[in-house]
Structure formats: structure tokens, C-alpha cells
Amino acid sequence: MKESIAENSNCRRGIYKLETPDFPCLFCGICCSKFQPQLTLTEAHSLADKLGVSWERFRSEYFDPRWPGTQSYLLRHVNGACIFLHTAADKKQKLCLVNAIKPSCCLEWRQGIYRSECLEGLKESWNLTVDASGKICGYREKIQAFERFILAQKNPHLSK
Numbered sequence: 001m002k003e004s005i006a007e008n009s010n011c012r013r014g015i016y017k018l019e020t021p022d023f024p025c026l027f028c029g030i031c032c033s034k035f036q037p038q039l040t041l042t043e044a045h046s047l048a049d050k051l052g053v054s055w056e057r058f059r060s061e062y063f064d065p066r067w068p069g070t071q072s073y074l075l076r077h078v079n080g081a082c083i084f085l086h087t088a089a090d091k092k093q094k095l096c097l098v099n100a101i102k103p104s105c106c107l108e109w110r111q112g113i114y115r116s117e118c119l120e121g122l123k124e125s126w127n128l129t130v131d132a133s134g135k136i137c138g139y140r141e142k143i144q145a146f147e148r149f150i151l152a153q154k155n156p157h158l159s160k
Contacts, residue, residue: 017135017143023112024153028121029094031109033081036064036074039103044073050101075103092125 039047048058059073062083067074076083084097096102111118113130122128126146128138136143 017131017137022150022154023118024150025111026118026121026125027088027093027095028125029081029085029087030117030121030124031111031115032085032094032096033077034117036077037082037103037105039073039075039105041071041073043103047098047101047103051098 044058044063045055048055048062051058053061062076064074064076081094082096084102086095086097087093088095096106113119113134113136119130122130122136126138126149127142128136128146131137136146138146
């Protein structure tokens with residue numbers, strides 16, 4: 001973090017600010033709810049193979065039937081999100097079931113403070129906002145928890 005919470009606070013209002021860090025994935029699933037991954041024919045076959053699912057079953061169960069493509073396909077949404085989005089047991093995080101083999105359009109997605117989906121996730125998951133200068137704002141406890149989350153993302157061995 002570039003500056004400590006105490007150095008950048010408005011204690012009268014109880015609002016604290018945090019210099020915008022390298023913005024981690026919040027595991028909120030909002031991007032996976034707002035977008036449908038588009039797969040090339042090659043990616044679709046590869047994903048089916050890696051999942052051990054026949055092509056016919058993969059096409060019928062995982063593709064959005066409204067997409068008329070023959071060389072590209074859209075993954076189906078189930079309950080308002082990508083078919084591969086799974087809610088973790090703690091009900092706080094949403095995880096990709098095919099993270100290790102996800103399509104290129106998902107790999108190319110870059111989360112960030114400039115993404116409306118990430119801002120929505122920051123508000124929903126952490127009750128934090130971003131001010132006009134790009135600083136993350138919220139109550140001290142929430143900012144501190146978010147800082148711990150960021151550190152755990154950067155250094156997973158520290159959270160064990």
C-alpha cells in the first residue's frame with residue numbers, strides 16, 4: 001500500500017482512504033454474470049476434451065442455444081451467470097470451475113479499478129467505493145480487511 005490508512009483519513013466522517021493498489025480479482029462473479037464467454041470452435045473442443053465430456057453433450061449442456069455460431073459459441077448462463085461459475089462454501093466468493101483451462105476471452109479479462117464490474121463488486125463484497133482521485137474509500141475496518149485480502153492474494157502463504 002502506498003500510504004497508511006491513518007495518514008489519509010477523514011476521521012470526522014469515519015471514512016478512510018486507501019491508495020489504489022494493484023487491483024486483485026475480488027471473486028465476486030459480477031464479470032461472469034454480465035458477460036458470456038465466446039469460445040472458438042477449437043477452444044470449445046479443447047474444453048470438452050479436458051472436461052472429459054463428449055462433443056454432443058458439451059454442445060447441448062454448455063452452449064447458449066440462442067447463439068447461431070458454427071465456428072464460435074457462447075457459454076450458457078445458469079442462474080444469471082456463466083455455467084462454470086460456482087459459489088464457494090462460505091457463500092462469499094465465486095469461483096471458476098475451469099480456471100486452469102478457461103477460454104482465452106476470460107484469460108484476457110483484466111480486472112481493475114476502472115472496470116464498472118469491479119467497482120460494483122467492491123461495493124457489494126466490501127462496502128467500499130472509489131473516489132474521483134482513484135482512492136478506495138470506506139470505514140476503517142473494511143479498508144483494513146481489504147488490505148489483508150490484497151496481501152493474501154499477493155502472498156498466499158501468509159494467509160495460512
